[in-house]
Structure formats: structure tokens, C-alpha cells
Amino acid sequence: xxxxxxxxIPGDGIxxxxxxASLKVLDRIAGLHGGLKFEYExxxxxCDYYLKHGDMMAEDGMERLGQSDxxxxxxxxxxxxxxxxxxLWGLLLKIRREFQLEINVRPAKVFGGIKSPLAxxxxxxxxxxxxxxxxxxxxxxxxxxxxxxEIAIQNNVFSKRATxxxxxxxxxxxxxxxGHVTSATKSNGIFHSMPFWDEVxxxxxxxxxxxxxxxxxxxxxxxxxxxxxxxxxxxVASNLFGDIxxxxxxxxxxxxxxxxxxxxxxxxxxxxxxxxxxxxxxDIVGKGIAxxxxxxxxxxxxxxHHGEEEMGSLLLDTMESVTADGFLTPDVGGCHTMDEVVxxxxxxxxx
Amino acid sequence: xxxxxxxxIPGDGIxxxxxxASLKVLDRIAGLHGGLKFEYExxxxxCDYYLKHGDMMAEDGMERLGQSDxxxxxxxxxxxxxxxxxxLWGLLLKIRREFQLEINVRPAKVFGGIKSPLAxxxxxxxxxxxxxxxxxxxxxxxxxxxxxxEIAIQNNVFSKRATxxxxxxxxxxxxxxxGHVTSATKSNGIFHSMPFWDEVxxxxxxxxxxxxxxxxxxxxxxxxxxxxxxxxxxxVASNLFGDIxxxxxxxxxxxxxxxxxxxxxxxxxxxxxxxxxxxxxxDIVGKGIAxxxxxxxxxxxxxxHHGEEEMGSLLLDTMESVTADGFLTPDVGGCHTMDEVVxxxxxxxxx
Ligand SMILES: CC(C)[C@H](C(=O)O)[C@@H](O)C(=O)O
Ligand SMILES: CC(C)[C@H](C(=O)O)[C@@H](O)C(=O)O
Numbered sequence: 202x203x204x205x206x207x208x209x210i211p212g213d214g215i216x217x218x219x220x221x222a223s224l225k226v227l228d229r230i231a232g233l234h235g236g237l238k239f240e241y242e243x244x245x246x247x248c249d250y251y252l253k254h255g256d257m258m259a260e261d262g263m264e265r266l267g268q269s270d271x272x273x274x275x276x277x278x279x280x281x282x283x284x285x286x287x288x289l290w291g292l293l294l295k296i297r298r299e300f301q302l303e304i305n306v307r308p309a310k311v312f313g314g315i316k317s318p319l320a321x322x323x324x325x326x327x328x329x330x331x332x333x334x335x336x337x338x339x340x341x342x343x344x345x346x347x348x349x350x351e352i353a354i355q356n357n358v359f360s361k362r363a364t365x366x367x368x369x370x371x372x373x374x375x376x377x378x379x380g381h382v383t384s385a386t387k388s389n390g391i392f393h394s395m396p397f398w399d400e401v402x403x404x405x406x407x408x409x410x411x412x413x414x415x416x417x418x419x420x421x422x423x424x425x426x427x428x429x430x431x432x433x434x435x436x437v438a439s440n441l442f443g444d445i446x447x448x449x450x451x452x453x454x455x456x457x458x459x460x461x462x463x464x465x466x467x468x469x470x471x472x473x474x475x476x477x478x479x480x481x482x483x484d485i486v487g488k489g490i491a492x493x494x495x496x497x498x499x500x501x502x503x504x505x506h507h508g509e510e511e512m513g514s515l516l517l518d519t520m521e522s523v524t525a526d527g528f529l530t531p532d533v534g535g536c537h538t539m540d541e542v543v544x545x546x547x548x549x550x551x552x
Numbered sequence: 553x554x555x556x557x558x559x560x561i562p563g564d565g566i567x568x569x570x571x572x573a574s575l576k577v578l579d580r581i582a583g584l585h586g587g588l589k590f591e592y593e594x595x596x597x598x599c600d601y602y603l604k605h606g607d608m609m610a611e612d613g614m615e616r617l618g619q620s621d622x623x624x625x626x627x628x629x630x631x632x633x634x635x636x637x638x639x640l641w642g643l644l645l646k647i648r649r650e651f652q653l654e655i656n657v658r659p660a661k662v663f664g665g666i667k668s669p670l671a672x673x674x675x676x677x678x679x680x681x682x683x684x685x686x687x688x689x690x691x692x693x694x695x696x697x698x699x700x701x702e703i704a705i706q707n708n709v710f711s712k713r714a715t716x717x718x719x720x721x722x723x724x725x726x727x728x729x730x731g732h733v734t735s736a737t738k739s740n741g742i743f744h745s746m747p748f749w750d751e752v753x754x755x756x757x758x759x760x761x762x763x764x765x766x767x768x769x770x771x772x773x774x775x776x777x778x779x780x781x782x783x784x785x786x787x788v789a790s791n792l793f794g795d796i797x798x799x800x801x802x803x804x805x806x807x808x809x810x811x812x813x814x815x816x817x818x819x820x821x822x823x824x825x826x827x828x829x830x831x832x833x834x835d836i837v838g839k840g841i842a843x844x845x846x847x848x849x850x851x852x853x854x855x856x857h858h859g860e861e862e863m864g865s866l867l868l869d870t871m872e873s874v875t876a877d878g879f880l881t882p883d884v885g886g887c888h889t890m891d892e893v894v895x896x897x898x899x900x901x902x903x
Contacts, residue, residue: 278740285739285740286739286740286743286746286747289740289741290743294741316671317671318670318671318672318778318779319669319670319671320667320668320669320670320671321669337741337742338741338742338743339743340743340744342707342708342743342744342745343744344744344748348712349712349713349716350711350712350713351711351712351748352709352710352711352712353709353710353744353745353748353749354707354708354709354710354744354745355707355708355710355742355743355744355745355746356693356705356706356707356708357693357705357706357707357708358703358704358705359703359704359705359706360701360702360703361699361700361701361702361703362700362701365700387792387795388636388637389629389636389637389640390640390645390688390689390791390792390795391688391689391706391792392637392641392689392690392691392693392706393691393693393694393695393704393705393706394693394704394705394706395637395706396637397695397702397704398704419795419796420795420796420798420799421799421808421831423774423796423799423800423803424799424800424802424803424808425803427669427670427778427800427803427804428669428803440741441738441741441742444738444741444770444771445770445771445774445796447771448771448772448774448775449774449775449778449800451775452774452775452776452778452779453778457772457775480772
């Protein structure tokens with residue numbers, strides 16, 4: 202029996218709704234598989250934990266999470282309780298950093314039954330590889346002077362190592378897809394980091410002659426996700442550019458509620474982390490209408506990551522059959538509850 | 553007779569096509585007005601100038617441009633001739649910096665006859681106020697170490713003065729519109745500059761009690777321009793965020809070929825500069841199919857800026873009547889040439 206030990210952090214808001222629902226589905230998948238079992242350790246880290254303990258996680262939190270095979274996360278953040286930069290740097294970004302989850306992979310594709318806000322979207326299928334550990338997300342910098350003279354300086358830090366690693370990952374991925382990598386740049390406006398980014402991209406491309414490449418400025422690229430998403434295969438982007446592009450990617454799919462992501466540790470020293478792109482959505486908490494697809498598609502990426510691609514595909518196909526049959530939550534134009542959608546998925550995942 | 557002295561820089565690529573066409577329209581407008589005259593001084597600055605002279609503009613270029621009332625610019629950049637960061641920091645960004653064009657105002661609205669790529673866009677009318685002088689576009693920073701160890705550091709510099717100024721401009725603008733300002737932030741991920749940005753926004757908002765405000769993270773905001781553009785009135789954004797949002801704004805309008813912008817000098821010491829959002833579009837140069845609307849809408853902003861709002865509205869209405877009647881270039885789904893579109897506009901601008 203293959204056991205996968207998951208550290209489960211529902212986190213805040215709808216994370217606490219979609220995560221338990223997804224565990225039911227993972228258990229059903231394991232049952233179908235026969236030789237697979239998930240073991241869960243639950244962690245109540247999040248904004249409520251902060252209000253009680255003054256910290257987003259326990260002192261030995263990272264150590265305990267580190268004993269899992271993967272972390273399965275819902276959503277972090279609730280600005281009505283804790284300022285975002287505290288909750289996120291204390292939990293989500295802390296895990297990304299300390300577990301060296303240096304790559305964030307996020308797909309955006311036409312999803313069965315879910316209507317895109319685009320008028321005539323051609324069939325698109327994009328995979329964004331986001332550098333996930335440095336760049337624009339940096340704690341280096343600070344503030345100086347007071348009052349009207351105050352300035353804030355934010356240092357973006359780009360290393361050759363992490364930049365190259367994200368790009369290599371993108372090129373490897375492109376080999377098993379349509380063979381094209383687009384680099385999100387802004388070397389026309391951003392003076393030091395982006396010309397550097399371009400150089401590393403050219404160097405990486407030189408090692409993968411059979412992959413076609415394009416470099417596009419982030420402004421034009423974000424716009425082009427709206428006008429011509431079918432032009433893209435793999436897109437490699439810095440931390441911030443990847444953040445923006447994947448939200449636009451989620452938007453053209455029809456809802457941020459369905460977009461998944463995998464935060465990958467590549468050196469084998471720590472677990473990887475799987476979380477949907479959406480946030481904690483305080484406005485719909487408790488209404489039972491959260492879209493479970495984002496968290497479940499995330500579970501599919503987790504299955505793939507642990508070598509269970511067959512189960513991963515089964516889960517994705519089942520979800521698409523359910524949404525295509527009109528079992529949709531309100532965010533994607535339906536009138537079904539989360540439970541109804543999940544129930545449909547469970548019942549189609551019978552032997 | 554009121555004279556407006558324009559420094560005209562067609563620049564590169566299609567800039568050299570749409571600028572001369574727009575001057576014809578400006579002259580026609582002046583003729584209709586009766587009491588208005590444009591005086592042009594032409595400058596051949598751009599990538600070809602660089603190839604000849606080793607610089608993007610003459611040594612006394614800034615001084616000569618500075619003698620105009622406004623600069624009317626086409627497009628800068630042609631990576632096949634000069635690397636972008638050289639051409640842009642040597643001309644476009646140089647003018648923005650040295651003339652202290654600290655605000656960049658860019659509208660995005662449903663434009664008569666031009667089809668949005670969105671399926672069912674509600675009537676949207678957004679005005680993005682972009683901080684145009686600092687932030688992520690900074691020459692502070694550099695590179696260190698060699699080979700695999702190399703790092704690039706890019707310093708984003710945010711001053712209270714310029715941040716507040718952009719926000720004040722946004723709030724003033726909102727007073728004559730629907731009374732709502734959205735701040736584009738990323739204080740959940742970007743550690744120093746964006747919490748600072750939020751503080752200045754709260755402080756500015758406190759001085760404008762009657763204006764409603766929202767703060768939205770740039771990733772969610774870019775996505776929301778696609779899913780709910782009708783929710784926005786005035787949006788204030790940092791240099792980079794404004795750059796990205798206005799390209800997405802152009803995309804949802806139907807083409808980057810129609811989006812205009814005004815780079816405003818607020819201290820009265822230098823001319824302001826008017827340029828479309830699109831670039832030099834090397835791929836369509838010489839084909840006669842460049843969309844003139846972006847440059848012409850820019851001319852409308854120039855007219856407004858010089859107190860000729862009536863003429864500005866006439867020009868905008870005339871353009872919309874022409875596009876609504878189907879006189880469209882290929883980028884917006886038509887089969888007309890630039891000349892045909894301009895000819896229609898000219899002939900409707902008769903007394
Ligand atoms: C060409 C480039 C430097 C410029 C910018 O990023 O400001 C352009 O994208 C714009 O929006 O005017
Ligand atoms: C919550 C926030 C810090 C985070 C990010 O910016 O990385 C989120 O937007 C994401 O994309 O996972």
C-alpha cells in the first residue's frame with residue numbers, strides 16, 4: 202500500500218469549505234485505486250490562529266509540516282482580522298520560502314462547461330511557470346525620511362540560479378507539450394532585472410534548440426492573454442509577472458474559483474505545496490457556494506506530482522464531465538452549491 | 553489667434569504613418585475652430601537617428617523640445633535596430649523623466665463600432681491614472697558576481713510626493729466622473745513599497761470624503777478588468793501596474809491600436825507629452841494599415857489639455873461615428889486602410 206502523508210491547512214475563509222470537500226474526493230480516488238492511501242495531519246493555522254496565538258503558525262510549525270510528503274493548502278488571509286502582509290508572510294509566503302518552493306506551476310485552459318468571458322475563445326491551453334522564491338517578492342528594502350519626504354525602497358532580487366531553474370523547468374515542460382516557451386519580460390522599462398532576465402532566457406534557450414521561443418513584454422502579454430490566448434503554450438515569468446498572468450489566465454477560463462497551482466520543491470529537501478489560485482473569499486464564506494473545482498484541480502496536480510497521473514487524469518475528466526453537465530456554482534453562472542457539485546463528482550467516481 | 557506650438561516626434565515604425573495623418577486632422581480642427589493654429593517643429597529622433605548619430609536624440613534635443621507647448625509623439629522602439637532599453641531610456645522614458653511628466657492618464661472605454669473581445673461587456677468607462685516618474689521604473693540597482701552566481705538587483709523607489717500627487721490627481725478626476733477611485737496595490741506580496749502605497753492612499757482618501765474608494769491587488773484587478781470592467785471609474789496605479797492595466801484596458805476595448813495617453817507635467821516647467829499606448833508595430837510598417845485612432849484620440853487629449861475641450865469632443869465623436877459606420881482597419885476587424893479611415897474623419901470634419 203502506497204501512503205501519501207498530507208499536511209492539510211484549510212487556512213481561512215472558503216479554504217475551510219473546499220479543503221474538507223476535496224479530502225473526501227481524494228479518499229474516494231484512493232479507494233478506486235486500491236493500492237493508495239492518504240494520511241492527513243490537520244493544522245488550524247490561519248488568521249484565527251493568529252488572533253489566539255499572535256502568530257500565523259506554531260513555533261514548530263515548519264518542522265511539523267516538513268514531515269509530510271506534501272502540503273495541501275486552502276487559502277490564507279482575511280484582512281478584517283489580520284493585515285494581509287502579516288498573514289501571508291507568516292504562512293503562505295513563509296512556506297513557499299522556507300520549503301524552497303521555487304517554482305509555481307499554474308495551468309489555464311478551456312474547461313468543459315465553464316463559460317469564458319471572452320467572446321470567441323479559440324481552444325487555449327497555457328501552462329505558466331512562475332519563479333516563486335525571489336524577484337519582486339523580497340523583504341529587502343525599507344523606508345526613510347518622515348512625512349512628506351518619506352520614501353519607500355523595494356529591492357527586487359533576481360539570482361541566476363533561481364531564474365535559470367524556472368526557465369529550465371519551463372523548457373522541460375514544453376518538450377511534453379507544444380514545444381513553445383514565451384518569456385514574460387519588461388526589459389524595455391525595467392532597467393536592471395529584466396535585461397538580466399532576457400540574457401538568462403537566451404542562454405537557456407540555446408540549450409534547447411528544438412523549442413521555439415518568444416519574449417513578450419508583460420503589458421502586451423497580459424493583453425494578449427485576453428485577445429489571443431491560443432497563441433501560448435508554456436509561459437515563464439518572474440514572481441510578480443507570474444502572479445498577474447495567472448490571475449488573468451483564471452479570468453479567461455471563466456473564474457478564479459477553478460484555477461489550481463503547484464508550488465514545487467525541486468531539491469527534495471522539503472514537501473511541495475498545492476493550493477488553488479483563489480483567495481479566502483470572505484464575501485461568500487458560510488454560504489455553501491464556494492467553487493470546489495480550484496481546490497480539486499489542485500488535488501489533481503498533487504496526484505500527478507506523486508506519480509499518480511492516471512488518477513489525476515481521471516479526476517480532471519470527472520470534474521469536466523460534471524461541469525459540462527451543468528453542475529456549476531454561482532461564480533461560473535450556475536445555481537448549485539459546493540456540496541452538490543462535489544456529490545456529483547463523488548458519485549461519478551464509483552468503480 | 554491662439555497658437556499651440558507642437559514638437560512633433562513621429563519616432564519609429566507606424567509612428568511615422570499615424571503622426572503625419574493626425575497632423576492633417578489637427579489642422580482641419582484648427583480650421584473649423586477659426587481662432588486656433590498649430591505650429592509644428594518636426595524632430596526625426598528615433599532608432600534610425602541612433603544608427604546615424606549614436607544617440608536617440610540630439611545633444612540639445614531636450615532643450616529644443618522644451619521650447620514647445622506640448623510634445624506629440626508617435627512610437628519609440630525597434631528592437632531589430634536598437635535594443636529596447638537603449639531606445640526607450642534614450643527617448644521616451646528620458647522625456648517622461650526630464651520633463652517631469654509625472655502623471656500618465658489613459659482612458660479605456662467602449663468605443664463605438666469597435667468590437668471588444670469580451671462576450672458581453674457592460675458599458676465600461678475607466679480612466680487609469682498612472683504614476684509615471686518612479687516606482688518600478690528606476691535606474692537604481694545593478695548586477696553583481698559572475699556566471700552561475702550572478703544576481704541582479706532592481707530598486708523600486710516610491711516617494712511620498714509623487715505617490716500622493718498621482719493619487720490626488722485621481723481623486724480630482726473622480727469628482728468630475730462617477731466618484732470612485734480604485735487603488736491598484738500588492739501589499740499582500742510586495743513588502744515595503746506597497747504597504748507604503750496603501751498608507752498614502754488612505755491618507756489621500758481621508759481628504760476626499762465624498763469619493764468612494766477600493767483597494768484591489770493588481771493580480772485580481774487585472775483579472776477583473778476582464779470579468780467586470782464596468783465596476784471601475786478612476787484607477788490609480790504605480791508605474792508598472794499602470795503600464796500593465798492600461799494594456800489590458802486597451803485589449804478589452806478591442807485593440808491596442810486605439811488607446812491614447814497623456815503624459816502630464818504638473819509644475820508648469822516643461823511641456824506635456826501626448827502619445828498613443830501602442831508601440832511602433834514593426835510587423836505592419838509600410839502596409840498602410842496602421843490604426844490611426846490611437847494617435848487621434850491622443851490628439852483629442854492634447855486638445856483638452858490646451859483648453860479646447862469642445863474641439864476635443866468633436867474629434868472623439870467624429871472618430872466614433874466613423875468607426876461605428878464600419879470604417880475600420882484590420883486590427884479591429886475591418887478591411888480599410890489608415891488613409892481611408894482618416895479621409896472619412898476629415899470629410900466629416902467640414903463646416
Ligand atoms: C515602451 C515602454 C517603456 C512603455 C512603458 O512601459 O511605459 C510602454 O509600454 C507604455 O506603456 O508607454
Ligand atoms: C496572496 C498572495 C501573496 C499570493 C501571491 O501574490 O503570490 C497570491 O496572489 C497567489 O498568486 O498565490
